[in-house]
Amino acid sequence: MSNQRRYTKTHEWVTVDGKNVTVGITDFAQSQLGDVVFLELPSPGRKLAVRESFGVIESVKAASDLYSPVAGRVTAVNDKLTSKPELINSDPYGDGWILKVELTGDLPGDMLDEAEYKKVAEAGAQ
Amino acid sequence: MVDFGGWELPQQYTSIRDEHLAVRKTAGLFDISHMGRLVVEGAGAESYLQGLFTNDLSPLAPGHAIYTLMCKDDGGAIDDLVVYREAANRFLVVVNASNREKDSAWMRKHIPAGVSMNDHTKDMSLIAFQGPRAHALLPQGSSATDDIPYFAFRPGKVAGVPALISRTGYTGEDGFELFIESERVGEVWDAILAEGKTEGVLPAGLGARDATRLEAALRLYGNDMDETVNPYEAGLGWTVKLGKGDFIGRDALAKVKEDGPRRRLIGLETEAGNIPRHGAAVSHERRRIGLVTSGTHSFFLGHPIAFAMVEGPSLRVGEKVTIEVRGREAPAEVVKLPFYRGSARSAVTPAKS
Numbered sequence: 001m002s003n004q005r006r007y008t009k010t011h012e013w014v015t016v017d018g019k020n021v022t023v024g025i026t027d028f029a030q031s032q033l034g035d036v037v038f039l040e041l042p043s044p045g046r047k048l049a050v051r052e053s054f055g056v057i058e059s060v061k062a063a064s065d066l067y068s069p070v071a072g073r074v075t076a077v078n079d080k081l082t083s084k085p086e087l088i089n090s091d092p093y094g095d096g097w098i099l100k101v102e103l104t105g106d107l108p109g110d111m112l113d114e115a116e117y118k119k120v121a122e123a124g125a126q
Numbered sequence: 127m128v129d130f131g132g133w134e135l136p137q138q139y140t141s142i143r144d145e146h147l148a149v150r151k152t153a154g155l156f157d158i159s160h161m162g163r164l165v166v167e168g169a170g171a172e173s174y175l176q177g178l179f180t181n182d183l184s185p186l187a188p189g190h191a192i193y194t195l196m197c198k199d200d201g202g203a204i205d206d207l208v209v210y211r212e213a214a215n216r217f218l219v220v221v222n223a224s225n226r227e228k229d230s231a232w233m234r235k236h237i238p239a240g241v242s243m244n245d246h247t248k249d250m251s252l253i254a255f256q257g258p259r260a261h262a263l264l265p266q267g268s269s270a271t272d273d274i275p276y277f278a279f280r281p282g283k284v285a286g287v288p289a290l291i292s293r294t295g296y297t298g299e300d301g302f303e304l305f306i307e308s309e310r311v312g313e314v315w316d317a318i319l320a321e322g323k324t325e326g327v328l329p330a331g332l333g334a335r336d337a338t339r340l341e342a343a344l345r346l347y348g349n350d351m352d353e354t355v356n357p358y359e360a361g362l363g364w365t366v367k368l369g370k371g372d373f374i375g376r377d378a379l380a381k382v383k384e385d386g387p388r389r390r391l392i393g394l395e396t397e398a399g400n401i402p403r404h405g406a407a408v409s410h411e412r413r414r415i416g417l418v419t420s421g422t423h424s425f426f427l428g429h430p431i432a433f434a435m436v437e438g439p440s441l442r443v444g445e446k447v448t449i450e451v452r453g454r455e456a457p458a459e460v461v462k463l464p465f466y467r468g469s470a471r472s473a474v475t476p477a478k479s
Contacts, residue, residue, distance in 0.1 A: 034142060060337075
């Protein structure tokens with residue numbers, strides 16, 4: 001497994017380093033949400049199933065559920081988002097990461113690569 | 127882009143946060159050409175409009191504007207609007223985009239012989255340059271505006287282009303609404319942004335417009351009031367001049383005033399993250415008392431704010447209520463309106479006229 005980003009149809013991304021997965025939302029997702037003002041995130045230790053709702057992201061426009069792209073145990077949450085939720089908008093693939101999860105089993109088989117996800121995002125933008 | 131009363135408008139150009147803060151700290155430029163612009167003129171224009179509107183136009187001198195409501199017989203609000211008196215018998219009426227056709231139809235139904243009404247929404251554009259520094263940042267080739275008081279207007283030039291320059295707005299800040307021939311409005315838009323860029327002037331979209339108007343406690347028709355809401359309930363009783371003579375809705379409104387409104391619009395604030403959304407239930411001591419009519423996160427104040435229409439005896443400032451947010455009860459507190467008082471009224475001392 002490489003550090004290359006993998007994506008879901010529901011606009012999350014992951015990078016994988018051994019069993020450790022970093023989770024965030026995509027640039028397309030942040031642009032659709034608009035200015036993010038608040039995130040409700042789980043505590044470290046929580047176990048997540050694939051596609052389980054783990055929190056809420058609230059932008060000026062709307063509140064949306066966040067879904068886990070993988071199964072595993074939360075090892076860290078990005079505390080910086082509490083005081084600076086706008087990091088999701090300004091750096092969705094960097095400082096705007098949301099969770100770190102220790103993977104249980106493998107990545108789901110239906111994750112998308114960059115080119116596949118780009119098609120999903122383009123279709124969503126229309 | 128979002129559909130707003132049939133007009134395609136940007137929610138934001140870059141970021142609601144940046145645009146909102148630009149309006150509060152420097153100035154922002156809004157395209158508000160979606161607002162309806164109707165010109166009413168003729169010998170009986172004043173008495174005609176007096177019979178339709180709740181506010182009193184008779185003391186209004188040419189070159190001055192007034193905020194008013196237009197109500198049905200039962201006192202329900204058809205629209206809220208601004209009336210500009212251009213001459214003794216000529217008025218410019220600016221209405222909400224989503225109500226333009228409804229308002230025109232209603233006004234035509236009552237129009238007397240000798241008065242004409244023409245819709246100039248498309249040939250005349252409207253942009254709003256709003257912020258504490260808007261006055262100082264008008265571009266080269268603009269008329270002096272020092273002596274235009276709040277809620278007054280006059281013809282002049284902005285960036286060399288003829289414009290009706292009005293010291294009005296929907297943000298709580300000092301600034302201008304500029305009526306400009308549609309063919310040339312682009313020149314003015316570009317000049318304001320080009321010259322203001324280094325000072326932090328930004329084009330601002332609907333998101334910033336909604337947040338700034340809510341902070342200033344300005345009502346949005348369709349959210350905070352509609353035809354089932356009367357002016358007293360909306361907290362706009364000051365626009366109803368029962369003593370001015372007869373007008374549509376007068377009798378019903380006189381009764382509401384006498385009995386006291388059954389419900390009223392109040393201001394609420396919540397903790398970070400709990401943004402009250404339009405339609406969310408509001409409860410007091412576990413009893414449901416009403417609904418949120420407008421709510422947003424105020425980037426300027428640092429927490430969410432909302433209007434709610436609540437029934438029963440008025441709640442005092444500081445009283446605690448709860449609002450349904452994401453399916454749970456979130457604490458909220460009744461606060462004084464407006465949430466924020468901008469530079470609008472302090473800009474100039476209104477001239478005695």
